[in-house]
Amino acid sequence: MIFWFSGTGNSLWLAQRLHEATGETLIPMGEAMTRGDTVYALAEHERIGFVFPIYGWNMPRVVRQFISRLQLSNYKNNYTYFACTCGDDMGTTEAQVARLLASKGWKLGGAYALKMPNTYVCLPGFDVDSLSVAGEKLRQAPATAERICQMVLEKRRGKHMTLPGRMPWTKTHILGTFFHRFLTDSRRFHAEDTCIGCGKCAAACPLHNITMQDRPSWGADCTMCLSCYHHCPHHAVAYGTATRNKGQYLHHD
Numbered sequence: 041m042i043f044w045f046s047g048t049g050n051s052l053w054l055a056q057r058l059h060e061a062t063g064e065t066l067i068p069m070g071e072a073m074t075r076g077d078t079v080y081a082l083a084e085h086e087r088i089g090f091v092f093p094i095y096g097w098n099m100p101r102v103v104r105q106f107i108s109r110l111q112l113s114n115y116k117n118n119y120t121y122f123a124c125t126c127g128d129d130m131g132t133t134e135a136q137v138a139r140l141l142a143s144k145g146w147k148l149g150g151a152y153a154l155k156m157p158n159t160y161v162c163l164p165g166f167d168v169d170s171l172s173v174a175g176e177k178l179r180q181a182p183a184t185a186e187r188i189c190q191m192v193l194e195k196r197r198g199k200h201m202t203l204p205g206r207m208p209w210t211k212t213h214i215l216g217t218f219f220h221r222f223l224t225d226s227r228r229f230h231a232e233d234t235c236i237g238c239g240k241c242a243a244a245c246p247l248h249n250i251t252m253q254d255r256p257s258w259g260a261d262c263t264m265c266l267s268c269y270h271h272c273p274h275h276a277v278a279y280g281t282a283t284r285n286k287g288q289y290l291h292h293d
């Protein structure tokens with residue numbers, strides 16, 4: 041089983057590569073959470089994969105909640121791994137996932153990270169990558185994804201291909217904790233005057249957290265994936281004033 045979450049397509053692309061390599065079923069964590077589907081039966085020897093983007097040097101909130109609620113029957117030390125995508129680095133996410141899995145009696149077998157174009161734009165100084173930087177990451181991605189798939193196929197156990205970056209503990213525990221507590225307020229999302237009410241933001245929200253009347257309005261169940269912002273054809277979705285003059289990005293195969 042490959043449980044995946046993705047705001048703008050990078051992690052979905054990786055999840056699809058893993059699906060092609062292993063033949064295992066893709067299950068969208070966002071949909072599963074909104075439907076309350078958190079009970080699954082494992083086949084013998086089936087791998088359990090979690091694929092998601094890094095937010096604030098940690099798992100997205102929805103991923104943490106999904107894993108916390110997930111119940112797997114027939115678990116017999118099945119190979120359990122995660123594969124994340126990030127713009128730069130993931131801090132100590134590996135330890136965070138390992139601890140969460142351990143609290144459920146599951147053991148983290150493999151940890152993998154893939155550098156992909158950045159999607160975070162909600163603070164001054166943070167923007168999508170330039171075309172050349174994004175292009176270079178996308179050029180390198182297939183070879184790295186192939187190596188990840190190979191290791192997952194072989195059920196390699198241990199520390200593999202992570203991107204902790206510099207000062208990983210400080211990033212996850214200090215900056216990341218601050219980020220998740222104070223910089224993820226969905227009330228700051230709004231539509232600018234250029235919004236034509238097309239509803240593409242609402243359709244793109246993986247948590248169905250946006251309702252449309254003439255304009256979109258955001259509920260409280262937001263995981264900050266920025267799918268709404270990046271999908272808007274008129275660049276009308278804004279987060280406070282921080283997203284003004286910032287770029288947009290969507291992964292295309």
Ligand SMILES: Cc1cc2nc3c(=O)[nH]c(=O)nc-3n(C[C@H](O)[C@H](O)[C@H](O)COP(=O)(O)O)c2cc1C
Binds near residue numbers: 051096158
């Ligand atoms: C809210 C938010 C926080 C992010 N935080 C990080 C981060 O801590 N480190 C990093 O390298 N990239 C970070 N990114 C970039 C994403 O992890 C990266 O672009 C990822 O590939 C997006 O995956 P997706 O297209 O599947 O949503 C962040 C993106 C968002 C939207």
